[in-house]
Amino acid sequence: MATLSGLGAPPRFSALRNEALSQWLASMLGIATFAGLWFAVTLGGVVSPHFLPSPPAVLARIGDLAREPYAGSLLQGHLLASLQKFGVSYVLAVVIGVPLGLMMGRFRLLDWAVSPLFETLRFIPPIAWVPFSILWFGTGFLAPTLVIFAGAFSPCVVSAYRGARQIDRPIIEAAQTLGAGGLRMIKDVVLPGALPHVVAGMRVSAGFGWQSLIGAELIVGSTGLGYLIIQGESNIEPAVVVAGMVTIGVVGAVIDYAMRALEEWIRRDWGR
């Protein structure tokens, strides 16, 4: 007995702790190397500030952008404009895409009729809708909405469709026996059954939509974070560009985190 425990647990435990420690050190080293390189090449004068601004310069620039308008408004203004455009189109994509996907999963005829069209349109990269979006909506606030919609729509449809298809047949049949039909079936049986899939798709769709928005704002519009960084590029101010990129990254991360939290919450509280 004594030999067994002597052979087994303690050395392995300390080895595990050593391993965890060295992994943690390696992570810190990784971040330190990344940050150190950025500091070194910029502050050490290897590259000029016109090529890559230093981290303190970027932070200072973010502070300036929040106080003095650039490209027509403050950083908060651009952020708000981007979020509004994103919010409108994303909600539209979810509100149309999810019911369409659920109904395609439920009604075979609709599936057969819509799938070929949908599959054809899906191969057009969302960003390729920018030109038509300009023709149809001009260069104002609405211009990027079509592009965001194009990016966010298909993950919603596909995930809702898959979610509806994976519901156990007996559950559908039981509901039918009890007299549920049509919309009632979609609302009370298919949607709850497909919800985990739907929410997972909504997260993917939010990421695509955000990325498509930035792309669209680079090309068309007069507000938003994408517009801010392309203006920074035109004025040859890399600090503005990187400051905008940092903001885009932070917002993207927050959106992803929120959607992940929603997904976790649904998965945990959705009684199986």
Next chain:
Amino acid sequence: MQTSTTTGKRHAALARNAQRTLIGAASIVALLVAWYVLTDLTGIVTPVQFPSPTEAWESLDQLLGPGYADGTLARHVGSSLALVLIGFAVAAGTGVPLGLLMGVNRLAESFFNPVFQILRPIAPIAWIPLTILWFGLGTPAKIFVIWLAAFAPAVINTYTGVRNIDPVVVAAARVHGAGRRAILFDVVIPAALPTIFTGLRLSLQACWMVLVAAELVGSFTGLGHVMIIATRDLIPGMIFVGMATVAVLGVLLTMVLAYVERWVIPWRR
């Protein structure tokens, strides 16, 4: 008795498939007819909003023949495709080895992973302005931004693929006397290949999208260039042709990669 029911079932399945194809084809035909009726026939949708089939055909004809936006269709397609293939090759050539290293070595994983996590939320498209500042509008800028878009999916999927290999398989190889080299090349890489290809497919789609975006923002040739010039000149037919070509090439690229995958991994189905 048994055979007759199976034949019956097979007949039913065949009939269902035929029905499905028919309905699918009917909906596509209906769309084409609606397109013709709304534009050429009645003019409910004006040519400024969406091109009619005739206009789309004329634009295609012009693009094939004399050319548009400084080149013929062949030239624009050639330049876009070349950039995507070079950028993709560079991304796969650097991303897959790094992914393998991160999969095999936990310290390498711990070293690189946080940096990825920091940079990941910044959409590859958001790098376009910075790459223009760094490299201008030419080939190097496009290749760099394609590489940025394609690198992360290649790395992450490769390393997930290696991580998900059943440890028993590696242990079995070791017990049978396989060295480190043999384990890497004969066990780890083949076992991870399906996941690696999933990553490469995502990479390729990201490449194509970010290239079109970069060409729309600023370029001298390519399909995105055609589309943005056509927008400036208000020629919806040409925009339509550009979009359709982008979509068709996207499908073709995915199909070629699927073919390569079947050739590289013959044991998978």
